[in-house]
Amino acid sequence: MREFDLVSLRLFVATCDARSIARVGEKFNIVPSAVSKRLQQLETHTGVDLLVRSKSGVFPTPAGETLLEYARSMLFDADRAVRDMDAFVSGIRGKIRLLATLSAVAESLPEDVANFMQEKRHQGVQVDIEETLSRDIVRNLHAGVASVGICWDAAELDGVKTRPYRRDHLGVVTHPSHPLATLRSCCFEDTLDYEQVGLHPQTAGYRLLARAAEAAGKQIQYRSLLSTFDAVLRMVRAKLGITVAPIEIAATYAAALGLKVIPLTDDWAIRQLVICYRDEAILSPAAKSLVDYLALQGESDAPPPVTQSV
Known part of the structure; x- marks a missing residue:
């Protein structure tokens, strides 16, 4: 079984970034020959050439590019583990x-x-929030990478426990000049005659809308697929399409960007977010307190608006 040395991986990543063994030696206060030896040992350990050494610098080979991706992730996790242990010491x-x-x-x-x-x-508790996809949340909970997740209840939640959190309500967001902007509410099918912008296909929201369009016997005419709500809504402001987004998010941008938000009347447009975890019995006391606290916020959550247009 091959096990990687973190020191060698750190020097490898630094060399790929600096494109120079000499500069890496200066950064880590190590003679260049020692850095070069570490890198050669790493290549021997993996059995492949990881770096191309030339007069113009040092560059990763295709195999080196692959290892570089894994090395960055491994070093990130190792550094986070050190910080987490330091937090307990403090x-x-x-x-x-x-x-x-x-x-x-x-x-x-x-x-x-x-x-x-x-x-x-709770002042002795620290919570780090990391954004990721619903499917990755469940996978990471099973792997023990994280203890608690928040996602939509329509995600595949096999093997995890859930408790209700907050709800949101989907609406269509348009430029004021758009034909739909005069409506106080509409159904999703009404949006399918117009070009849209949306989030990338890996998101649960994209899959939800695709299924709804298929049920209506139509397809969504996407003009652009982006990675953030901010980018999507700026496209709407530029009259490059309409979008379907949570009213709770869109309303924040609506006044600043001069947009209209029209609630959808479809039953599935009111979504339930859930808190998910593997098993309450293995939650730490701090994680159990967080789960209970977030669940309480969900119980006090007022029903989302259904007819108000922003």
Whole structure:
């Protein structure tokens, strides 16, 4: 079984970034010959050439590019482990890695987590929020990479426990000059005659809308697929299409960008976010407190608006 030496991986990553063994030696206060020896040992260990050495610099081979991606991830996790252990030394009583979808992060989750940590009984707890896809949240929970996740309840949640969190309501966002902008509400099928912009296909929201369009016997006419709500809504402002987005997010941008938000009347347009975890019995006391706190916010969550147009 091959096991990588983190010191060699760190020198390898630094060499790929600096394109120079000499500069890496200066950075780490190591003679260049020692850096070069480490890199050669790494190549011997992997059994492939990882670097091309030329007069213009040092560059990764295709195999080196592959290792570079893994090395960055391994070093990131190793450095985070050190920071987490240092947190316990400094007196923090608990550290929680919370994975959440883009919608959850863009809505109420940051404020809820901040309020949780500000409570006196939780001031020894630190929560790190990381945005990722619903499918990756469940996979990482199973792998033990994180203890708690927040995602939409329509995601594939096999093998994890869930508790309700907050709800949101989808609406169509348009430029004021768009034909739909005069409506106070509409159904999703009404949007399918117009070009749209949306989030990339890996998101749960994209798949939800694709299924709804298929049920209506139509296809969504996407003009652009982007990675953030901010970029999507700026495309709408530029009259490059309409979009379907959570009203709770769109309303924040609507006034600043001069957009109209029309609630969708479809039953599936009201979505339930859930807190997910592998098993309550293996949650740390800090993680259990966070789950209970977030669930309580969901219980007090008012029903989302259904007819108000922004």
